[in-house]
Amino acid sequence: MYISDVKPVTIPKATVSRLPLYLHALEALAAEGTCTVSSKMLAQRLNVNAAKVRKDLSFLGTHGVRGVGYDCAELSKQIRHALGLTRDFGVVIVGIGNLGAALASYDGFGAARFHIVGLYDADEAKVGTNVGGLTIRHVRHLAADVAENTVEIGIIATPAAVAQDVARQFEECGIRSILNFAQTILQVEQADVRRVDLSTELQILGYYVRSESG
């Protein structure tokens, strides 16, 4: 039996995907000088039901105070802990086109536990240029670089045609978490993949545009 099988509580997927939102809301509240927050207040900020907030937070083994609410600082800490944000994550980006470059320069990495440690592209013309403080290296160096550094997360921002091959390389060098911006669905052995695609999002929005306007 693996350690992963005996996690004290398994947090439901739906809850995990909301934890970063609670965290962000709590940070905003703290910045405004708020010390205590109720499930109702958090719910309003996230546009969800207050009971859902309480149930979500109950998975953290949190202890809010009845009649009062949650301590913002304490709750932030618990969420960070639950999300594993007590450690740092190395991130590499492959494919430094418009989108890859934008991601590389992105500064909203929320309290920066995620560190971009490498940028890769297959285009020799781009290799050697500087983006967001890092020099683009040829993707052929990926495996060796990853072997030397700790890299947990790989971001794919290449054209769809080569995304699958990049994913395979990621798996070969032991990267098990992939964020895929390419317009393709990756076939992977083990890795967790999250997919972000603009045209998919637009098409989904488009459906609801249509149904509302009748």
Next chain:
Amino acid sequence: MYISDVKPVTIPKATVSRLPLYLHALEALAAEGTCTVSSKMLAQRLNVNAAKVRKDLSFLGTHGVRGVGYDCAELSKQIRHALGLTRDFGVVIVGIGNLGAALASYDGFGAARFHIVGLYDADEAKVGTNVGGLTIRHVRHLAADVAENTVEIGIIATPAAVAQDVARQFEECGIRSILNFAQTILQVEQADVRRVDLSTELQILGYYVRSESG
């Protein structure tokens, strides 16, 4: 009673969010010269269960052929129809920083029913410059421009601090579908909002990194 209340079938949200993926897979298959596809084949491409594929497609009132499968071209057409991709959508982007510029230059709008018709920024230094074939205009022109053109979808790629205000402006000019790349949760009256945020995605991935490595 509104027309929207008598839609023949309400497609479940979960299904709607997969339709663009089926569509993309079908287009890839068609490009490979495949004419007929089984639920099993589609399932493998999307990494889902074949029964789910069949159930999803059954909401389209589709008719696959027993013992054979689905006709790719026909099925594509039905999905397009269901998603409302038989018409064109006008899209504006507000906030032309690195990300906004990348989105503006993005060419993967899948058979291009989505047309970017305006780019806006509050920075006078950017106004007048050309990105992806369009000239950036000052955001103060947004309302007037939208009144003259048909704009269904608004994309927010501004800093978080001003995203809420942009959303309000979108609603005021009648844009009811918003794709929000800013790191904030928008409070809107009526609009449909979809949120895409890199740091949220990384944090979610981070959780699973942790639980797998024990």
Next chain:
DNA sequence: TAGTGTGAAATCTTTCACAGCA
């Protein structure tokens, strides 16, 4: 009094399993 924590109900989604058809 105001607000948490949580069983239980309601709802949504996925999966199974199989009748039925080309």
Next chain:
DNA sequence: TGCTGTGAAAGATTTCACACTA
């Protein structure tokens, strides 16, 4: 035989409703 379409079961998620307590 191979694959669709779909009831029904299983599972996940959301919401309700209320006991409980600082």
